Amino acid sequence: MKKTILIPTDFSDNAYSAAIYAANLAAEKKWALHIYHTYTSSSATFSPEELTEELANSELLKADQLILEFAEKLATQFPTVSIAHTCERGLLTEYLPKFARQEQFALIVMGTKGKTANHSVLVGSNTYSITEKSPIPVLAIPLGYETPTVKEVGLLTNFKDEELTVLHDFTGLFGNSYRLNLLHVKDTSVSSMEVDDRLDLWKYSIEKNENFTDLEVAVYPLIKEFEALDTVPEVINELITTLSLDLLLVTKTRKTFFNKLFNKSVSKELSLKLIIPTFFSKTN
Incomplete structure (x- = not known):
């Protein structure tokens, strides 16, 4: 069909x-x-x-x-x-x-x-x-996007299995002939070595499960004192601009991976402040 x-x-x-x-x-x-x-x-x-x-x-x-x-x-x-x-x-x-x-x-x-x-x-x-x-x-x-472009794709990650689900859903529709950027907003209280180790393992898992050959990792420290970037969505939008992303993948969970920091839904915040096309996973 x-x-x-x-x-x-x-x-x-x-x-x-x-x-x-x-x-x-x-x-x-x-x-x-x-x-x-x-x-x-x-x-x-x-x-x-x-x-x-x-x-x-x-x-x-x-x-x-x-x-x-x-x-x-x-x-x-x-x-x-x-x-x-x-x-x-x-x-x-x-x-x-x-x-x-x-x-x-x-x-x-x-x-x-x-x-x-x-x-x-x-x-x-x-x-x-x-x-x-x-x-x-x-x-x-968002208004102004009329021609689909899928060359640089970002996946918000905090090492959750649901991220593999949204990626699988996306590749099932769009294939995998694009660069996948893993985006992790790091709490400054977590050591860089710990984050790097987890990212390496997660990158390997994604490459193995979805057969990706073009995968990059971007880590951005969340510094609450930065007034211009004082919320997670603003940090993410800064990453989107810096990396020139065409499309963003967002995993929905009842408690998002940034809840411990802000007690807010990142996916909800992003839906109100989208600056590029954003793909949300289906509800189970």
Whole structure:
């Protein structure tokens, strides 16, 4: 069965930019697309200013009309890509994970911001909520990224087995013909020798399990006194910029590997501050 990318949308510019990214990826890999939208009673109807005589006599809801226009616009730009769509009433964070359980869906690609904080269903916190519930991997795309580039990939690591899972999921979809950078943010209370030893062993384990031949290690000390880099996400974003990464892999856990330092979810923080496309592992 052909792999299909599931694209949730709220019809914002960011959602369309993410859809372009997904369509380029689908065209490259000969996959299909499925656009998905959920609506509420308040968002389903046309305003008086929008209501024409033709619409007044139609059974189409506003959401139905918008998703048709969205799909047709995308199909015009990507005529070789098979595109389907679904529009249903409900909350995105509740309905999308259930809808994603269908066999053909391999990946969710979604934007990280939407129309406004009051009207969008794709703001950062909801992107994070989807990554927490989704039975398939989620690729979150910041505005401005429309062409998939996978040459320099970063994997946040703290030597957990879940990291092998997210890497396995990613390589299953994207292969392994890229440089993998292991990113470790080191607590200054831990000795450099101990970290180096663990990184060597972890690097060997990844090379053995995923057959990588191009793998680098980057360690960044977390110095809390640095006001410009005072949170883990800011340190990670600094690493992303320094290493010119194209894509970041994030392992979701209830207690992240930085919880002892900040008692926060790093994956949630990153979903609110993404600066490059970020791949989140599926929920078990």
